[in-house]
Amino acid sequence: MVTSKHWSIKQVDLSDRASISALLSTARWQHQHFDWVSALDLINESPFVAALDRDLVVGCLACPPDPPRVAWLRIFSVAADYSPAFIWDQLWPKAAAAVSTKNVRQAAVLLSGDWLAPILKGCGFEHTNDVIFLERRGEAPPTPLLPLGSIRTMLPEDIEAITELDQSAFKDIWQYSAETLRQAYKHAAVATIIEHKDEPLGYQISTASIYGAHLARLAVAPQWQGRGFGTALVVDVINRFFHQGVLKISVNTQTDNEQSLQIYRKLGFRDSSSRHPVYQLQLDG
Ligand SMILES: CC(C)(COP(=O)(O)OP(=O)(O)OC[C@H]1O[C@@H](n2cnc3c(N)ncnc32)[C@H](O)[C@@H]1OP(=O)(O)O)[C@@H](O)C(=O)NCCC(=O)NCCS
Structure with a gap:
């Protein structure tokens, strides 16, 4: 060397x-x-x-x-x-x-x-967590849920409100800035919002390539969690991809993110062998 x-x-x-x-x-x-x-x-x-x-x-x-x-x-x-x-x-x-x-x-x-x-x-640096990938392949999509809130396509003018929602839902290191969200939105194949009376309750952003789709981002505002909105967004996006002929969808989440794992496994996503450790270091800042 x-x-x-x-x-x-x-x-x-x-x-x-x-x-x-x-x-x-x-x-x-x-x-x-x-x-x-x-x-x-x-x-x-x-x-x-x-x-x-x-x-x-x-x-x-x-x-x-x-x-x-x-x-x-x-x-x-x-x-x-x-x-x-x-x-x-x-x-x-x-x-x-x-x-x-x-x-x-x-x-x-x-x-x-x-x-x-x-x-x-x-x-x-300390090893604090792992990110795992799950995959859903070729199964019939789950039956769309009765609309708890209405799900619509996300628009560029939603980015500001969605950034606020994202930062309230995710813990520190996982939050997106408005600029990162803008980039994610730019690459999205399907970006949707679940809302009630014009208030965004949650959102998802998914990408697509020749290899399949990837659910890249999912969040529900903390005060609206635990009422089925996250599940509804995932069911909806699986159906949207199914109707486009996309049968393979991947997703990643942290191993300690019980709520998201519960949703993905319940909807037919299976753990893959891909695992990425997360390391963190506290700085004086
Ligand atoms: C993950 C998230 C989107 C889920 O949204 P939500 O609207 O609360 O989800 P739902 O209410 O549809 O479903 C949550 C499920 O988790 C289950 N759950 C809640 N707490 C749990 C726990 N501690 N352990 C296991 N399961 C749990 C609920 O029972 C429910 O499952 P069920 O419908 O089978 O009963 C939301 O918690 C969130 O925004 N978290 C922060 C951002 C995040 O981590 N996003 C995912 C990254 S991939």
Whole structure:
């Protein structure tokens, strides 16, 4: 492994786009968050730091806060022949210092590969949860429920109210900012709201690809939970996809999210083997 004396660390900017792009497409060690935006779209955000060996970008790390008090590790990439632990030790202190000036309370990582876990543990991150995937394949859709509230297609002008609903329903690290919700909405195949007298009670956003559909987001406002609205939204979206000929739907949730697991399993989703640990670190902020 290379540990050259010719190191420099920099906050990246648009002029680094080509070298970051080259690293991302060839990196031996690659962590990328399940994100609504591409890695290169983050290039103007801070912190997005790069490690250079002489003039060559050999590692990069991005964790711009979103939601505002949480720094998710969005990218950590390291070139072949360089030690990921060594590059992390160069980049993470800079990134952590940058987010601490922004009043960020915690850092979080949704792992996609085992190699990063020992590095995170080594600097104080704790394994707090796991995200699991469930899948529903080819079964007849559940009978649509009697309308408890009415379900309608979400519109761009709903985003503000839905952001508020989302932030009241989800715990800290899982909340969406308005911008992230806007991105999710942009990628949606089906986005619906359940409402009563013009008040949004809950919403879901699902995407679709040639591989099937994915229920990406589901929330019901806390004061309306436990009355069947979450179930109604999921039943409705399964039916909408069924009528489009989409029979395979996946979803992910945390292993300790009993309410959502109850809904998904009740409606025919089965656990898959895909499991992603969540690591968190409290910051001074
Ligand atoms: C998950 C969520 C959308 C469910 O919405 P909801 O309107 O409360 O859901 P429903 O009332 O339709 O169903 C909830 C189910 O969970 C069950 N439930 C509630 N608390 C539970 C618990 N502690 N353990 C197990 N099951 C539980 C209810 O009994 C009900 O199941 P049932 O209909 O078979 O009796 C809502 O809790 C929420 O917004 N949570 C925060 C955001 C979130 O975690 N979203 C899901 C991420 S994938």
